[in-house]
Amino acid sequence: MSTVAYKCPNCASSLTFNGEKMACGACGSQFDLAAVEAMYAAQTSGGIDFDTPDEGYAASDVAQMKAYRCKSCGAELITEGTTTATECPYCGSPTILPDRIEGGIRPELVVPFAISKEEAQKMFEDYFQGKKLLPNIFKKDNQIAEIRKLYVPYWLFDCDADATIVYSAEKRRTQRTDEWEIETIEHYIVNRSGTMSFENIPVDGSVKLDNKISESLEPYDLTKAVPFSPSVLSGSLADHADVDAAGCEKRAVERVEKSITNAIRSTVTGYTSVSERSKGFSSKGGKVTPVLLPVWLITTVKDGKTYTFAINGQTGKLTCDVPTDKGKAFLWGAGAFAGVMGIGALILHLIKKMGSGTMLLVGLLGLIAAFGVIATLIGQLKQASSQTSASGYSREGGLQLSLEQDLYLYTKINRKKIEKQEQAS
Ligand SMILES: [Zn+2]
Ligand SMILES: [Zn+2]
Numbered sequence: 001m002s003t004v005a006y007k008c009p010n011c012a013s014s015l016t017f018n019g020e021k022m023a024c025g026a027c028g029s030q031f032d033l034a035a036v037e038a039m040y041a042a043q044t045s046g047g048i049d050f051d052t053p054d055e056g057y058a059a060s061d062v063a064q065m066k067a068y069r070c071k072s073c074g075a076e077l078i079t080e081g082t083t084t085a086t087e088c089p090y091c092g093s094p095t096i097l098p099d100r101i102e103g104g105i106r107p108e109l110v111v112p113f114a115i116s117k118e119e120a121q122k123m124f125e126d127y128f129q130g131k132k133l134l135p136n137i138f139k140k141d142n143q144i145a146e147i148r149k150l151y152v153p154y155w156l157f158d159c160d161a162d163a164t165i166v167y168s169a170e171k172r173r174t175q176r177t178d179e180w181e182i183e184t185i186e187h188y189i190v191n192r193s194g195t196m197s198f199e200n201i202p203v204d205g206s207v208k209l210d211n212k213i214s215e216s217l218e219p220y221d222l223t224k225a226v227p228f229s230p231s232v233l234s235g236s237l238a239d240h241a242d243v244d245a246a247g248c249e250k251r252a253v254e255r256v257e258k259s260i261t262n263a264i265r266s267t268v269t270g271y272t273s274v275s276e277r278s279k280g281f282s283s284k285g286g287k288v289t290p291v292l293l294p295v296w297l298i299t300t301v302k303d304g305k306t307y308t309f310a311i312n313g314q315t316g317k318l319t320c321d322v323p324t325d326k327g328k329a330f331l332w333g334a335g336a337f338a339g340v341m342g343i344g345a346l347i348l349h350l351i352k353k354m355g356s357g358t359m360l361l362v363g364l365l366g367l368i369a370a371f372g373v374i375a376t377l378i379g380q381l382k383q384a385s386s387q388t389s390a391s392g393y394s395r396e397g398g399l400q401l402s403l404e405q406d407l408y409l410y411t412k413i414n415r416k417k418i419e420k421q422e423q424a425s
Contacts, residue, residue: 006036009187009409035407038191043280044164048253050157050286052245057106064230067240069099075208076240078104080233089148089237089297090208104240105290109225110151110232113294113313117147120296120311123318127309132332132377135325137302145299145306149313151238151292152214153205155245156222157198157252159286163260164193164403165279169271176418183414189277190268193403196260197395202293203248205241209295209310211251212384216319217312219392220293224314228292238292245288255390257281262389263399310384319384332377333370340366 013026021030072093204214294313344362
């Protein structure tokens with residue numbers, strides 16, 4: 001490669017190799033060759049990808065299964081041959097018609113229900129106790145409109161992901177003399193490569209189930225899974241995956257990339273500031289396992305609006321789309337703020353340190369307390385939200401670093417004359 005492609009990190013002019021260092025003709029800076037090369041290091045590429053499953057149902061499966069289609073919401077459902085479905089588990093419509101089993105990928109594993117219908121009902125009733133920010137409409141008469149047992153199709157993604165990330169990093173320090181403020185900025189190039197293995201990252205294959213809800217039900221314990229056979233579905237309905245593995249891959253890739261990026265970033269320490277210059281990903285052994293996971297779906301109707309509760313049928317973890325009562329949140333926040341302000345003022349008064357500066361500090365503490373109280377109370381509501389990372393699915397050991405380079409680049413010094421006016425007056 002020609003050295004002309006290398007640009008001076010200080011002034012962006014072309015660099016040339018002088019036999020020892022990379023030198024800039026324009027500003028006179030010199031850099032270590034290794035550091036400049038690291039800035040332009042070839043990226044890991046190819047991206048994260050997965051082999052998707054293609055095995056359909058066997059003729060012997062189909063002979064023991066029944067399929068239904070909901071006329072109202074379009075849900076496609078499957079069950080075991082002697083089980084009769086009378087209503088749609090998603091929309092409650094009784095107009096579900098027998099359908100043919102065509103296409104579809106055969107699930108490999110099924111996680112059985114460990115939570116009974118009675119336990120799910122109890123969890124729903126208990127939900128309404130002690131939640132400070134629950135809107136008043138949920139204060140009483142929380143009747144279950146529908147409670148439905150459903151196996152939801154998920155795709156589980158496994159892979160060994162590699163990433164290379166190059167960062168620009170700075171160490172800043174400031175010294176003061178009588179006359180000068182001297183800021184020293186040391187620039188570094190930080191280069192990291194690492195591998196992280198992921199197992200069983202779930203992405204739901206159902207359009208009908210909001211991803212926020214399905215992700216909030218995680219995690220499931222796959223060690224308790226049993227091999228799929230039509231008889232496992234006896235007495236319950238399973239949703240037929242309507243988003244294929246390739247369609248769900250993007251979500252898994254996002255979570256893998258975010259997790260490995262965060263893990264690598266946490267190994268870059270000792271700098272005042274760090275920014276990403278470039279990154280690349282690749283993967284090995286990417287595979288997808290089709291599974292059915294157990295969910296209790298409960299709907300309740302308030303003032304004509306339907307609210308959904310979902311309970312992980314294995315662990316009992318509950319999530320829902322109940323909103324926060326903003327008026328109550330404001331009152332709790334204001335109360336916490338006023339409390340901190342009052343106690344703070346009293347303490348400052350007693351220790352005779354009352355002043356605009358100290359009160360400002362107490363005000364800040366009050367704001368932190370207010371947000372802390374609101375965040376804690378919103379947490380009680382267990383509202384469905386997206387998962388951003390997959391670090392919970394990384395195999396033992398987490399990130400394995402294969403390259404760890406911190407290369408010094410150059411130093412920049414800024415001098416600023418200190419104004420003396422204040423002292424003179
Ligand atoms: Zn230069
Ligand atoms: Zn339906």
